[in-house]
Amino acid sequence: MKPRHKRFAIIAGGLAAIGIASVFVLQALDSNIALYITPSEIAAGKAPQDKAFRIGGMVKEGSIKRDNITVNFIITDTAKEIPVFYTGILPDLFKEGKGAVVQGRLGADGRFAATEVLAKHDENYMPPAAQHAVDQAQKAQETLKQ
Amino acid sequence: MNNKIINWFRYASPQSFYPLAGRMVPWFWALTAAFGVVGLYISFFVAPTDAQQGEGYRIIFIHVPASWMSMFIYCVMAAWAGLGLIFNTRLSGMMASALAPTGALMAFLSLWTGALWGKPMWGAWWVWDARLTSELILFFLYIGFIALQSAIDDPRRADKAGAILALVGVVNIPIIYFSVKWWNTLHQGSTINLTKAPSMAQTMLWGMLLMALCFWMYSIAVALMRARAIILERETHTEWVKQLVEVKS
Numbered sequence: 230m231k232p233r234h235k236r237f238a239i240i241a242g243g244l245a246a247i248g249i250a251s252v253f254v255l256q257a258l259d260s261n262i263a264l265y266i267t268p269s270e271i272a273a274g275k276a277p278q279d280k281a282f283r284i285g286g287m288v289k290e291g292s293i294k295r296d297n298i299t300v301n302f303i304i305t306d307t308a309k310e311i312p313v314f315y316t317g318i319l320p321d322l323f324k325e326g327k328g329a330v331v332q333g334r335l336g337a338d339g340r341f342a343a344t345e346v347l348a349k350h351d352e353n354y355m356p357p358a359a360q361h362a363v364d365q366a367q368k369a370q371e372t373l374k375q
Numbered sequence: 376m377n378n379k380i381i382n383w384f385r386y387a388s389p390q391s392f393y394p395l396a397g398r399m400v401p402w403f404w405a406l407t408a409a410f411g412v413v414g415l416y417i418s419f420f421v422a423p424t425d426a427q428q429g430e431g432y433r434i435i436f437i438h439v440p441a442s443w444m445s446m447f448i449y450c451v452m453a454a455w456a457g458l459g460l461i462f463n464t465r466l467s468g469m470m471a472s473a474l475a476p477t478g479a480l481m482a483f484l485s486l487w488t489g490a491l492w493g494k495p496m497w498g499a500w501w502v503w504d505a506r507l508t509s510e511l512i513l514f515f516l517y518i519g520f521i522a523l524q525s526a527i528d529d530p531r532r533a534d535k536a537g538a539i540l541a542l543v544g545v546v547n548i549p550i551i552y553f554s555v556k557w558w559n560t561l562h563q564g565s566t567i568n569l570t571k572a573p574s575m576a577q578t579m580l581w582g583m584l585l586m587a588l589c590f591w592m593y594s595i596a597v598a599l600m601r602a603r604a605i606i607l608e609r610e611t612h613t614e615w616v617k618q619l620v621e622v623k624s
Contacts, residue, residue, distance in 0.1 A: 236461045244542060251546045255557075263559040264504045285559055320498030322427060330502075330561050347497045350427055352563040353574040354435070360426030 265330050268309035276335055284311055284341060285330040285349065293325055304331060304341070311335075315343035322348035387464045389606040390615045396599040403596035407589055414585030422579045434492045435579075439566075440587040441484035444594055445513060446548050448478035452520075453545045456538030466602075468534025469609065471541060472524055473602035477594050479517035485510055497561060505554035506562035509547055516544040530609055 230238075255262070265285030266275060276282060284304050292303035299316045302325075313331050323329055328349030333342045355363070386392050418436035425432040452474040459467030489507065490500045501507065520537050527533035555564045567573045573580050610616045617623075 233461050233463070240457055240460060240542065244545065247543055247546050251550070255550070259558075262505050262557075264502065264561055265559050267559075285561075318498075320496065322496055323498070345499070347499055347502065347561055349561055350496055350563055352566045354425050354428075354432060354566065354579050355576045356423030357426040359576060 267306040268304060268311045269306050271311060271335070272309040279334075281332060281334050281344070283330050283332045284313070285328070286311075288323065288325050288327060288329050290325050304329065311341050312339070313341040313343050315346050317346070319346055320348040322350050324348075384464075387462075387466050389466055389469065389610055390613075392466055393603055393606050396603050400596055400599050400603075403592050403599065407592040407596055410585050410589035410592060414582060414589050417578060417585060418582035422582045423576060425579075428496055431492070431495050434488050436582050436586045438485060438488040438492060439583055440590040441481045441488060442510065443587055444590045445478055445481035445485050445510070446551060448474050448481060448594060449513060449516070449541075449548060450545065452478060453541045456534075456541040459534055460538050460542075465531075465609075466606075468530070468538065469602055469605045470598070471534070471537060473598045473605055474594075475517055475520050475524075475537075476601070477597050479514060479521065481590070481594070482510060482514035482517055486514060499561075502561050504560045504562050505558045506551065506560050509551040509554050512547055513544075513551060516540070516547060520544075 265283035268284065268286055270276070271284065286304040286306040289303040289305045289310065292301075294301045299314055300319065301312065301314045304311045304313055313333075315331065315333075323346060328351070330347045330349055331341065331343040332345040332347075335341050386395060414436070418433060422433070422436075424430055452471045455467045455471040455474070458464065459471065486507070489510075493502070494500050520540055523540055524533045524537040527536055554560060555562055566575050567580075567583075575583070607616060607622070
């Protein structure tokens, strides 16, 4: 074995060891790395007690209700739902049927008091005309199903 | 080594790499300008408005190329560092040091444009999301690499110490790339994938790819220039440097 082969083996072995170690560390930290939990996870009792946390999901269609300056809406992951209320400025992309991440505390009545609302957009970029065509196609499909 | 068709080790010597790099630099600058002009024109005048985000999405044409480069430069830097450790070539360490500041610049640009984009779209400059946090760690790795190298006076020892840091940090690259898949993040998933067609209008994609090429060419041009400066600095005592026209005059 030439010295440079030996050095190569040491580096390759070292990198593999660091890689495996990081996999374990990341797995141990898994739930702490996630930015938010889903309504289903809350239903399964995974919500932290007496601590602020974030919920992520879709804003349910037709659920936004404005009451003076407080906004009420429902965050859903299509399986479970969490009612949320929030007083403050909403981001422009906060819309029904779109993604959102809310931070706050879960009240005893099951309503989530949000202190911060973030809009989550998707990775698709298209001109308005194309978006319109996609929407129309989806509507047509839904009508066909009925 | 003479029985090989191409002698790769020839350009591993700073003496033969220095003039070669000097000849390549203007070409890479020309390509940077060409891709930049066409890329910016398509990005700002040809690419359509986005249905969801309006005109604000156009920061993607800087943000995505900068983020790609920040990760790619790190991989190249670590590869040079590894080669330097294995083959003990002087040039490898110089290349790694030449790439680090550009990598740091790209990581910073990525974070900065990301913050500018995040505020109007998400409603926050910063969130401790896995994607954002791992990119911040990448920025710190670059800064740490530069700081570590400049803290050690002997350049050969500085190269070795830096190389180990660079190699250890490679583990962060797949974490950045897959963070949006592995965990719940506010950052959206990848638009460009190896496994499926890009979810982006054609002209937008062209703008982004041309801008990426522009960033690529810029990084090569700057890294080569910096490598030349490092070679001159480290080889000042040698006869060939003293014979150079630019040094004599």
